[in-house]
Amino acid sequence: MKRAYSLLVDNNPGVLSRISGLFSRRGYSIDSITAGASTDPKYTRITIVASGDELILEQIEKQVRKLEDVISIHVLEPEKAVNRELILVKVAANAAQRAEMISLTEIFRAKIVDVEEESLIVELTGTQSKLDGFLRLAKGYEILEIARTGITGLSRGTEGIAFSEYNE
Structure with a gap:
């Protein structure tokens, strides 16, 4: 099973390395990862597509959410993104x-x-x-x-928009 995650992260040196390191330390599979500027240069938008069973995909979301540089993480459900x-x-x-x-x-x-x-x-x-x-x-x-390039994506409408990005 595959799942796409949209992350808004602080634009700090090494943030992509810390995120990919989390995956490798835990033995999670990354199918694709893309990163680029957001509406505010202080933040970077990262899209990660990962594979695994439901339990692994839930663990990925929880572990990524705990990282210091991660502002928000949202699952990009195909019908809502x-x-x-x-x-x-x-x-x-x-x-x-x-x-x-x-x-x-x-x-x-x-x-x-x-x-x-x-x-x-x-x-x-x-x-x-x-x-x-x-x-x-x-x-x-x-x-x-x-x-x-790998997948990049956004949620439809205003669902899943990080507060800081939406209000600037």
């Missing part, structure tokens, strides 16, 4: 294959962000299932490289 991921895919494509790849990118509302003589790079943003679907259909081409 917007989750996205970014992927860059470098595909070998000669002139003859390029038209087919352009058609595929249009179907998925992706962008071609770089074109060379023998390759192109596709940028696609969406849910994990959308990105996985694109990759399944792109298997007919030679995929040279892939870079994936």
Whole structure:
């Protein structure tokens, strides 16, 4: 079972290391972790996707909540949140294959962000299932490289907004 957590943390040196250290010390699995600026530069928004059974996922939430730098933690329930991921895919494509790849990118509302003589790079943003679907259909081409960001997300509406972030 997988669960996504949205954390608002103090923007202090080593905070990401302390959070990931908690996972490794306890033997918890991190499927993806992303971090970036929030509305206030004093805070960082971190999204963690973790795997485990219900008991382990509850323990993860409790242990992370105890960390000094953590302001708030919220579970990003799929029906109550917007989750996205970014992927860059470098595909070998000669002139003859390029038209087919352009058609595929249009179907998925992706962008071609770089074109060379023998390759192109596709940028696609969406849910994990959308990105996985694109990759399944792109298997007919030679995929040279892939870079994936991992999931980032926010709760819908005002639910799950940390007080400090909401009022500034």
